[in-house]
Amino acid sequence: MTPQSPPGERRSANDGPKAAARNRAALVAAAREIYAESGLQAPLSAIARRAGVGQGVLYRHFPDxxxxxxxxxxxxxxxxxxxxxxxxxxxxxxxxxxxxxxxxxxxxxxxxxxxxxxxxxxxxxxxxxxxxxxxxxxxxxxxxxxxxxxxxxxxxxxxxxxxxxxxxxxxxxxxxxxxxxxxxxxxxxxxxxxxxx
The missing domain is CATH 1.10.357 (Tetracycline Repressor; domain 2)
Incomplete structure (x- = not known):
């Protein structure tokens, strides 16, 4: 049985593919900035932080x-x-x-x-x-x-x-x-x- 939200409370929408596309674009933009500043050896964790996503999201889009x-x-x-x-x-x-x-x-x-x-x-x-x-x-x-x-x-x-x-x-x-x-x-x-x- 699926739990119901209390009346008046909004559930967050699951954007699915839209969120994935936004996350990927944010990661590429963040990596572009960080690589421009620091080169290719910059930590991937810094890219994820700047993009505002977790490292798991980064690795889903870019395995290495x-x-x-x-x-x-x-x-x-x-x-x-x-x-x-x-x-x-x-x-x-x-x-x-x-x-x-x-x-x-x-x-x-x-x-x-x-x-x-x-x-x-x-x-x-x-x-x-x-x-x-x-x-x-x-x-x-x-x-x-x-x-x-x-x-x-x-x-x-x-x-x-x-x-x-x-x-x-x-x-x-x-x-x-x-x-x-x-x-x-x-x-x-x-x-x-x-x-x-």
């Missing part, structure tokens, strides 16, 4: 650290891919979008070093995949014979070098340093902003 990181960073990479597919896209435009993400997120910078690590055993598979997707998007817009196409690794070594320069206490300082690093590599950077399209 890799799943959480992939959900967050896939959005960054997706923006770069969409920018590469946009009408009139060129390498300067793409570098502007890439630079915005580099200045915005310590976690995103981390995946850009994935291909250059000495042992792929120490690099999560999702980081390798995302790094390769960034490389493919950029490579499509490098002119034939460009000096960053001389050797297979040159492009991502340049990206990693710029990522290494992305330091500083403010977003503006990190962006300034990234643009300066691209300039020193002889690359023009378009407007530094996220891709909206």
């Amino acid at each position: 650290r890799s799943a959480m990181a992939f959900a967050v960073l896939e959005e960054n990479v997706g923006q770069i891919e969409r920018a590469a597919d946009a009408d009139g896209a060129d390498i300067a435009h793409l570098l502007g979008v890439l630079t915005w993400h580099q200045a915005e997120s310590a976690a995103f910078v981390g995946i850009l070093h994935a291909e250059g690590m000495s042992s792929h055993a120490e690099v999560p598979a999702y980081a390798q995949e995302l790094s390769l997707r960034v490389e493919r998007a950029l490579r499509r817009h490098l002119p034939d014979g460009h000096r960053l196409t001389a050797r297979p690794d040159d492009l991502m070594i340049a990206v990693a070098m710029v990522s290494g320069a992305v330091t500083g206490p403010t977003r503006e300082e990190r962006e300034r340093r990234a643009v300066a690093a691209w300039r020193l590599l002889g690359m023009e950077v378009g407007p530094v902003r996220p891709f909206e399209g």
Whole structure:
């Protein structure tokens, strides 16, 4: 027999799938903020706290650290891919979008070093995949014979070098340093902003 609520007392509605979707969105938003500040090694408990959910809810949506990181960073990479597919896209435009993400997120910078690590055993598979997707998007817009196409690794070594320069206490300082690093590599950077399209 189901207990009845006393007259006048409202029972909370069970939102079911709606609550699950809200919780997942809150977790991704919280992880994006925390990863941008602290990188991918930030504790998952901090993400759950910031999202306002329990750790059990986090693990229902993201069974491990890799799943959480992939959900967050896939959005960054997706923006770069969409920018590469946009009408009139060129390498300067793409570098502007890439630079915005580099200045915005310590976690995103981390995946850009994935291909250059000495042992792929120490690099999560999702980081390798995302790094390769960034490389493919950029490579499509490098002119034939460009000096960053001389050797297979040159492009991502340049990206990693710029990522290494992305330091500083403010977003503006990190962006300034990234643009300066691209300039020193002889690359023009378009407007530094996220891709909206």
